[in-house]
Amino acid sequence: xxxxxxxxxxxxxxxxxxxxxxxxxxxxxxxxxxxxxxxxxxxxxxxxxxxxxxxxxxxxxxxxxxxxxxxxxxxxxxxxxxxxxxxxxxxxxxxxxxxxxxxxxxxxxxxxxxxxxxxxxxxxxxxxxxxxxxxxxxxxxxxxxxxxxxxxxxxxxxxxxxxxxx
Amino acid sequence: xxxxxxxxxxxxxxxxxxxxxxxxxxxxxxxxxxxxxxxxxxxxxxxxxxxxxxxxxxxxxxxxxxxxxxxxxxxxxxxxxxxxxxxxxxxxxxxxxxxxxxxxxxxxxxxxxxxxxxxxxxxxxxxxxxxxxxxxxxxxxxxxxxxxxxxxxxxxxxxxxxxxxxxxxxxxxxxxxxxxxxxxxxxxxxxxxxxxxxxxxxxxxxxxxxxxxxxxxxxxxxxxxxxxxxxxxxxxxxxxxxxxxxxxxxxxxxxxxxxxxxxxxxxxxxxxxxxxxxxxxxxxxxxxxxxxxxxxxxxxxxxxxxxxxxxxxxxxxxxxxxxxxxxxxxxxxxxxxxxxxxxxxxxxxxxxxxxxxxxxxxxxxxxxxxxxxxxxxxxxxxxxxxxxxxxxxxxxxxxxxxxxxxxxxxxxxxxxxxxxxxxxxxxxxxxxxxxxxxxxxxxxxxxxxxxxxxxxxxxxxxxxxxxxxxxxxxxxxxxxxxxxxxxxxxxxxxxxxxxxxxxxxxxxxxxxxxxxxxxxxxxxxxxxxxxxxxxxxxxxxxxxxxxxxxxxxxxxxxxxxxx
Numbered sequence: 001x002x003x004x005x006x007x008x009x010x011x012x013x014x015x016x017x018x019x020x021x022x023x024x025x026x027x028x029x030x031x032x033x034x035x036x037x038x039x040x041x042x043x044x045x046x047x048x049x050x051x052x053x054x055x056x057x058x059x060x061x062x063x064x065x066x067x068x069x070x071x072x073x074x075x076x077x078x079x080x081x082x083x084x085x086x087x088x089x090x091x092x093x094x095x096x097x098x099x100x101x102x103x104x105x106x107x108x109x110x111x112x113x114x115x116x117x118x119x120x121x122x123x124x125x126x127x128x129x130x131x132x133x134x135x136x137x138x139x140x141x142x143x144x145x146x147x148x149x150x151x152x153x154x155x156x157x158x159x160x161x162x163x164x165x166x
Numbered sequence: 167x168x169x170x171x172x173x174x175x176x177x178x179x180x181x182x183x184x185x186x187x188x189x190x191x192x193x194x195x196x197x198x199x200x201x202x203x204x205x206x207x208x209x210x211x212x213x214x215x216x217x218x219x220x221x222x223x224x225x226x227x228x229x230x231x232x233x234x235x236x237x238x239x240x241x242x243x244x245x246x247x248x249x250x251x252x253x254x255x256x257x258x259x260x261x262x263x264x265x266x267x268x269x270x271x272x273x274x275x276x277x278x279x280x281x282x283x284x285x286x287x288x289x290x291x292x293x294x295x296x297x298x299x300x301x302x303x304x305x306x307x308x309x310x311x312x313x314x315x316x317x318x319x320x321x322x323x324x325x326x327x328x329x330x331x332x333x334x335x336x337x338x339x340x341x342x343x344x345x346x347x348x349x350x351x352x353x354x355x356x357x358x359x360x361x362x363x364x365x366x367x368x369x370x371x372x373x374x375x376x377x378x379x380x381x382x383x384x385x386x387x388x389x390x391x392x393x394x395x396x397x398x399x400x401x402x403x404x405x406x407x408x409x410x411x412x413x414x415x416x417x418x419x420x421x422x423x424x425x426x427x428x429x430x431x432x433x434x435x436x437x438x439x440x441x442x443x444x445x446x447x448x449x450x451x452x453x454x455x456x457x458x459x460x461x462x463x464x465x466x467x468x469x470x471x472x473x474x475x476x477x478x479x480x481x482x483x484x485x486x487x488x489x490x491x492x493x494x495x496x497x498x499x500x501x502x503x504x505x506x507x508x509x510x511x512x513x514x515x516x517x518x519x520x521x522x523x524x525x526x527x528x529x530x531x532x533x534x535x536x537x538x539x540x541x542x543x544x545x546x547x548x549x550x551x552x553x554x555x556x557x558x559x560x561x562x563x564x565x566x567x568x569x570x571x572x573x574x575x576x577x578x579x580x581x582x583x584x585x586x587x588x589x590x591x592x593x594x595x596x597x598x599x600x601x602x603x604x605x606x607x608x609x610x611x612x613x614x615x616x617x618x619x620x621x622x623x624x625x626x627x628x629x630x631x632x633x634x635x636x637x638x639x640x641x642x643x644x645x646x647x648x649x650x651x652x653x654x655x656x657x658x659x660x661x662x663x664x665x666x667x668x669x670x671x672x673x674x675x676x677x678x679x680x681x682x683x684x685x686x687x688x689x690x691x692x693x694x695x696x697x698x699x700x701x702x703x704x705x706x707x708x709x710x711x712x713x714x715x716x717x718x719x720x721x722x723x724x725x726x727x728x729x
Binding site for chain 1: 284285288289292293296313345346347348469470471474475
């Protein structure tokens with residue numbers, strides 16, 4: 001079977017220790033977490049965990065079933081099989097020598113991202129999009145000297161209208 | 167009415183129909199023990215090690231077919247309980263374990279006897295809780311019992327900070343448990359069941375494979391009815407022994423690493439396997455690719471994660487074993503193809519041939535006691551009616567092979583985790599659940615030493631049990647592997663330096679008996695069974711006896727080493 005990347009949207013009780021139950025399930029059973037992002041939903045009692053994981057069909061089936069089995073997990077949806085939108089946010093701190101500033105701003109413009117912090121010798125750029133877009137801008141900025149980056153991991157939503165609470 | 171946390175705890179435990187708990191006191195639970203003292207209708211059985219409390223609660227649950235409860239203190243009390251909890255988790259046994267915890271203001275401060283037991287037991291409980299506020303206490307206890315009992319059962323741990331136990335609150339009965347994210351599927355899909363009926367009617371060489379889930383859902387009657395109605399031979403996993411009577415002609419014996427020749431051959435040759443309440447453990451399947459290679463597999467299980475986990479299944483049925491099998495039997499009754507039932511005599515004959523050419527057996531000896539002989543004689547003398555617990559290793563496998571279990575809830579063993587030291591505290595727990603039954607721990611000389619201190623519990627709580635030690639002065643199962651696969655290098659398995667078990671029994675205030683010759687076996691067992699109180703019977707057995715058949719780890723079931 002082929003190993004494929006899956007993006008799972010997991011609705012959980014917003015309680016201490018829930019993330020540790022999920023993380024423990026993955027480490028204990030030898031599954032892989034590629035990216036992970038968690039925040040409270042519109043309802044204060046629930047949080048949404050968006051997770052990218054990879055494995056063959058058999059493993060991903062087990063992952064989904066095992067997640068369901070956790071008492072604090074409300075729903076698990078594999079968005080990979082559905083139409084969905086997916087975004088990731090990155091902050092990139094890049095060297096901004098005077099001879100490079102115009103070029104950086106041009107790239108920012110082309111990629112439709114923003115400079116959110118300016119200092120004597122660096123810019124901090126905020127960009128959102130899919131992974132390819134993030135990688136592309138980083139490739140372009142590398143020659144200027146990227147100081148550090150922070151990425152959120154993917155978040156995603158199904159493109160279907162859902163009656164499930166948000 | 168205002169109640170303290172400790173009072174609410176006891177009230178809630180009692181409201182669950184519980185009248186017995188196993189435990190060990192300590193600083194963090196002293197308020198609970200103080201409250202227990204004024205509640206004589208909730209019997210507390212004082213063990214001598216927390217591991218024993220959990221095994222006893224586990225066996226109590228299994229013998230009674232209900233829930234078991236244990237109470238231990240914080241820190242080391244809680245960590246000592248972990249082995250027992252992990253064993254109950256592997257075997258899906260419903261128990262609720264209450265652990266003491268330091269004052270909530272001290273949690274995280276490395277306080278005296280503080281340990282993050284909720285963190286430690288997260289992977290080996292069905293669910294666990296830390297009660298932070300007395301307001302949540304009653305609801306959490308009710309949920310804990312509900313979760314432990316429902317769906318695929320399992321252990322639930324509730325961690326109780328000392329200050330929550332001493333705080334007071336106006337008590338309100340918590341509402342019915344409703345957990346939005348937890349709704350086990352009990353009712354099977356009828357379309358799937360209809361497919362099973364077709365599969366059975368078409369099958370020429372079907373077998374039924376019954377497991378611990380059948381015990382837990384109390385479905386052994388349904389399994390037996392199905393087998394008899396459709397003339398299907400039955401095998402059962404270690405956890406499922408007793409779900410189908412071993413005295414019935416359709417009984418195949420246990421499958422797997424130490425399964426019977428005919429059970430393993432049947433798995434290799436069957437064209438349909440109806441598996442109920444099993445999880446296809448590696449000790450059962452042997453090499454996975456060679457497991458039931460010719461069969462369509464039907465799997466009934468309440469836990470969806472059990473399905474397609476190790477073995478790919480042709481017809482999965484998620485549901486309660488009892489409900490599913492009862493429904494299947496109803497459908498079968500209406501649609502049974504009598505011709506195919508009759509045609510199965512050929513298959514049964516093949517199995518009979520395997521049975522007569524390669525029966526389960528051992529070489530009897532006039533001089534030295536064979537452990538299998540002890541168990542056979544014990545079966546005869548108890549007429550198969552005793553509740554049997556075991557330790558882990560050769561003693562466990564010989565018991566599974568030679569004590570023909572005809573009833574469920576009579577064989578209590580640590581199946582999944584394989585805990586040495588399980589049998590004695592388990593026997594005490596089973597005796598507390600079924601005081602009118604004879605309860606016997608079949609032990610090895612190695613295992614019995616792991617929780618021997620529970621002898622005192624047996625005497626103090628007046629829960630008399632019989633301990634049959636198959637004493638070969640080795641860690642027998644490991645020695646067997648060393649013999650077969652490690653050129654007989656018996657690294658650290660020689661147990662010749664051991665206590666005199668007869669004197670030890672007497673030191674605890676029990677009776678000790680010994681048999682060293684085959685001619686003494688029957689008399690010693692008779693005497694031991696007839697003697698009131700706790701009795702230890704020490705059988706000096708053949709030192710290098712092996713458990714056969716044996717499928718070496720990683721081999722297919724048809725590659726058996728025979729006697």
